[in-house]
Amino acid sequence: MNTEALMTPREREAAAVRLFERAGAGETVDLAVLSAMERCVLGGPKQALFEQEVVQAWNEFGEKRRTKAMDANLATLRERGLLLDDAPEGPGVAAWSVSPELGILLGACERPTYVVATEVEGRQTRCLQFFAVGDLEQPVRGVVVEEPVALPPGAYKHVKNLGPLGWMTRYRLVSETAAAGILADVALVPRQDKDGTYPYNIRRFRHHDGRPVTEAGLSVIGAGTSARVRLFKGDPRNPDDVVLVDPEGLRGLLTRVLTAGAW
Structure with a gap:
């Protein structure tokens, strides 16, 4: 066991507070880049917005292969410092805990204060997701951004042929204001080809009585320097409002x- 990597619960809590403070001051805090298999090992299928393709691939992986994958991935996570050694509870008993970065990431995905889900309408593609994270005293201390990324060159060679289990995801901690800016920049990107235009749909929801409840939603057709925005009302008798906004107006709306x- 590496005694230099030991952290007491109080030290981990203090480190997490510093990460939130950095995000609150406007910094983008890198938390981790995880493969879908690593996310499954960490209990991902129980998280909000976890991809069904990954869940199906993990279930089809087989019990023996899943057990082997769990041992291998837990060891890799420890090597990367995302899992930390704890003082053993007894002779020959290994103990570990999650790093402050991984703790914030998992807390956001498993118990989000609210979630903002995005999709490109009419396209099967992985998109940004946002998970607000906090505690009882401060329900939103920051927002964890979940971003699909490409497989890093020369790394994760063992997941290249694993299909959805090899999908890579980057997690960053930012403030709510910064999250709105990231979302606006992505929504402003034009999405059009010979077959038509593809709106970028954005929905904020939370869980109430075990069910997701949509609180606000909108659809954006970006044009770079402006955007056509449709506000979802969900009432067929009441037409959706459509507005034209500039980048600053879109950021304000998404904030x-x-x-x-609400809008």
């Missing part, structure tokens, strides 16, 4: 969606 669940 309200994130912070208040």
